[in-house]
Amino acid sequence: MDPIHYSVAELAERFGLEVRGDGARMVSGVGTLAGANASELSFLSNGKYTAQLLSTRAGAVVLREENLADCPTTALVAKDPYVTYARIAALFERLPAAPAGVHPSAVVAASARVSPGASIGPCCVIEADAVVEDGAVLGPHCMIGEGCVVGAQSRLVARVTLVTRVTLGRRVLVHPGAVIGSDGFGLAFDTDHWIKLPQLGGVRIGDDCEIGANTTIDRGALEDTVLEEDVRLDNQIQIAHNVHVGAHTAMAGCAAVAGSAKIGRYCMIGGNAGVLGHLELADRVTITAKSLVTHSIREPGEYSSGVPLQDNRLWRRNAARFKHLDEYARRLAALEKDKSDD
Amino acid sequence: MDPIHYSVAELAERFGLEVRGDGARMVSGVGTLAGANASELSFLSNGKYTAQLLSTRAGAVVLREENLADCPTTALVAKDPYVTYARIAALFERLPAAPAGVHPSAVVAASARVSPGASIGPCCVIEADAVVEDGAVLGPHCMIGEGCVVGAQSRLVARVTLVTRVTLGRRVLVHPGAVIGSDGFGLAFDTDHWIKLPQLGGVRIGDDCEIGANTTIDRGALEDTVLEEDVRLDNQIQIAHNVHVGAHTAMAGCAAVAGSAKIGRYCMIGGNAGVLGHLELADRVTITAKSLVTHSIREPGEYSSGVPLQDNRLWRRNAARFKHLDEYARRLAALEKDKSDD
Amino acid sequence: MDPIHYSVAELAERFGLEVRGDGARMVSGVGTLAGANASELSFLSNGKYTAQLLSTRAGAVVLREENLADCPTTALVAKDPYVTYARIAALFERLPAAPAGVHPSAVVAASARVSPGASIGPCCVIEADAVVEDGAVLGPHCMIGEGCVVGAQSRLVARVTLVTRVTLGRRVLVHPGAVIGSDGFGLAFDTDHWIKLPQLGGVRIGDDCEIGANTTIDRGALEDTVLEEDVRLDNQIQIAHNVHVGAHTAMAGCAAVAGSAKIGRYCMIGGNAGVLGHLELADRVTITAKSLVTHSIREPGEYSSGVPLQDNRLWRRNAARFKHLDEYARRLAALEKDKSDD
Structure with a gap:
């Protein structure tokens, strides 16, 4: 199969994005910030990956304007980088051939x-x-x-x-x-x-x-x-x-x-x-x-419902107490009543 | 396929039910009290649907004797309307053809x-x-x-x-x-x-x-x-x-x-x-x-086990406390002991 | 299909086990201590089945040295009877034929x-x-x-x-x-x-x-x-x-x-x-x-997480209290503070 590739400028045109950097750069796939190579595009959506942006080797990155300063490579500026990335990535998906008939x-x-x-x-x-x-x-x-x-x-x-x-x-x-x-x-x-x-x-x-x-x-x-x-x-x-x-x-x-x-x-x-x-x-x-x-x-x-995970030994003690919660609540109320009766 | 149909009297005969109303009425399917039409049979088993009985347009309804007064159409009286309905509905099921071989x-x-x-x-x-x-x-x-x-x-x-x-x-x-x-x-x-x-x-x-x-x-x-x-x-x-x-x-x-x-x-x-x-x-x-x-x-x-569903914000507070339930029980007992020692 | 069979001595040789009893005994299958017959081999790994060892009719039993005294039949002594049993049992498994092609x-x-x-x-x-x-x-x-x-x-x-x-x-x-x-x-x-x-x-x-x-x-x-x-x-x-x-x-x-x-x-x-x-x-x-x-x-x-199973009526009371656990903890702390302020 022939490789699929797009220039950054083509992607910007198709999805209404702003290019910062080299619009002629060719992209032939997508990857994570940590794993993408120079012919791949990546994205930054979740703030906790900002550190990975600094060291990315991706050929291009889709990101928000506010992250531009930290971008070491060509950037595509999007309002919602995750949605934009999803649309771009779809270009690189190869579905199995499905001939009519x-x-x-x-x-x-x-x-x-x-x-x-x-x-x-x-x-x-x-x-x-x-x-x-x-x-x-x-x-x-x-x-x-x-x-x-x-x-x-x-x-x-x-x-x-x-x-x-x-x-x-x-x-x-x-x-x-x-x-x-x-x-x-x-x-x-x-x-x-x-x-x-x-x-x-x-x-x-x-x-x-x-x-x-x-x-x-x-x-x-x-x-x-x-x-x-x-x-x-x-x-x-x-x-x-x-x-x-x-x-x-x-x-x-x-x-x-x-x-x-x-x-x-x-x-x-x-x-x-x-x-x-x-x-x-x-x-x-x-x-x-x-x-x-x-x-x-x-x-x-x-x-929500449920109770938090704990070390099994601690959990056993607390879980055993759950079987008496109603009794504890009554005993607590009784103590409060005694107090107020004092 | 030819439609399947039965008269109310035939159904009564087959399942040992009492008819109140028009036994000659033909039934060609089943439906809910709210959705059945004049050629369909419905049923009332759960008391909370009694209001729907009053306004049903079903051709016939399977119900208990005690609901007869509220039935605006032909009734089939059964001891267990749900079981009786299940048997009648089975008559109207069309399974896919399965030729031997x-x-x-x-x-x-x-x-x-x-x-x-x-x-x-x-x-x-x-x-x-x-x-x-x-x-x-x-x-x-x-x-x-x-x-x-x-x-x-x-x-x-x-x-x-x-x-x-x-x-x-x-x-x-x-x-x-x-x-x-x-x-x-x-x-x-x-x-x-x-x-x-x-x-x-x-x-x-x-x-x-x-x-x-x-x-x-x-x-x-x-x-x-x-x-x-x-x-x-x-x-x-x-x-x-x-x-x-x-x-x-x-x-x-x-x-x-x-x-x-x-x-x-x-x-x-x-x-x-x-x-x-x-x-x-x-x-x-x-x-x-x-x-x-x-x-x-x-x-x-x-x-049963489990804890009730709550708004996530409230639930978080309660769930966090669960991790200390054993400690609370001990503290409660200590207060009670102090009290009795007074 | 021909039956699969091994002598106890052959199994001992193959898996490096010690025989106590009749090494010439033939084994043609495996079973539980309670269910095995004289041509089947069983095992004792979990101490709570020791009583079943005493009355087993198995032809041979894989067990630890410490259980030898209680074994009424030929024994194969293993360090880990469960692992050894797994290896022996595999000899008796018949997988469906799978011809190449x-x-x-x-x-x-x-x-x-x-x-x-x-x-x-x-x-x-x-x-x-x-x-x-x-x-x-x-x-x-x-x-x-x-x-x-x-x-x-x-x-x-x-x-x-x-x-x-x-x-x-x-x-x-x-x-x-x-x-x-x-x-x-x-x-x-x-x-x-x-x-x-x-x-x-x-x-x-x-x-x-x-x-x-x-x-x-x-x-x-x-x-x-x-x-x-x-x-x-x-x-x-x-x-x-x-x-x-x-x-x-x-x-x-x-x-x-x-x-x-x-x-x-x-x-x-x-x-x-x-x-x-x-x-x-x-x-x-x-x-x-x-x-x-x-x-x-x-x-x-x-x-672990979760709470213990209880009779539904008791559980309902305790589960209802869970929704107020944070409040109880605060009230408990308030009582303790009152106490220490006394």
């Missing part, structure tokens, strides 16, 4: 509608009445279940399973091992055993969503499970049936949302955090890692 | 025994000496490893992997991405590196179990990992080697049980709860979400 | 380099420029993405996906459902929506690592995600981009490590424990199950 090893039902502009990889299975729109890319081992829709320009990297009644919007990116549209966990207890509730709803995923590796999203019991546009889910996330996630919300790895919870827009759910069923979270709520949300949250803000 | 893209070992009444989907792999019994359905991308058995009428929705020495009972339902029979995590530390313990046992799954998407169940080290009948596992659950789960126990998403733990019958394990290895839980134990079970539980009941 | 249903890119001594199972997909070295075994449904390398003697049990820029060392064992080299979760927030950061790094896995079922390891953003040699990961673990895990570290099921964290050598991370991003853990750090690591750890030792 259906690989001969794929199995496509006669009633499925696959756009001639879509790319269907080896060992994919596309079932009855499924639709794959123009420019969509399915890597190896994907399954598109009966009646599911993959929107235009969406990309299923590999081994993605859409079970049934799943609709992906446009430019949705799904990573390997994700399962979308599996049965919700609906059970009724009948005297001495469980009866399964059929899961008759579907899943609707909005445009520009990203779904991480081995993440699971169940379909609704009666109505749909919904992710609005630009929802970003990391790996191994569990979204139960009838959950509704507002636009632009992001969840870190191993987060889980129980059935029928409604998460607002622009929320941030930390790693391995959990939200119990039927709760509502307002817009712009942040939940820190490993917290459990046990009641609805009406106000934007940051919420 | 082996799809030409599937790879079946010569020594495997696949019933002519089983359905083997595209890209399945069935290895030596495996058995697939009558009426079993394997969706696309399933693997049945050497010597594994899939019982009659079991359904592997898609992309299910049974590794080795796995036996599924009858009517077992397994969702995509599940891995059953993978190596248990058995290691011995030899001076400065790990030695692997071969995992020589298998997995036995009882009749009527359900295994969620991306759930993992390891095979035993020497003896088998066992799920008795009617065990219900949600998505992304981890069952380690030699675990034994009693009949009718249900676990919510992301729960995990460590090696050799023995869970009783009719237990309920909440989402992301954990059980440490070698513990025993009695029958009818409930563990709330995200709790960690660190000792055996001998009595039925509900058990 | 490419299964006709596999899809191999013309530019891929697959050793003639490798075994490529049914429905595998090997993409452009990938390399599979001698003696490597790929079970069914594996995908080796563009440019990935599978080292000699490595085994991908089934349905393992290596996305891109992944290098596995030698003798790496990967269980089904694992995804290695998926996109790291890198996002920049641009005014009102997310921008994706391309993930341009790879993943390097050292020799003798083991990766559990449905575990996910993301590739780096710019540099590589790294597991040094002999790292052992259980099932459903999440390793984010740019994490570095030191040699011989083991993690139990459902543990998660956030981006750019650096874990030392010989660490033990408990089940469902979490490590926040950008932290460093020294060598020989143990984190107990479900703990959250929120700051770097400089000293070896055992660390």
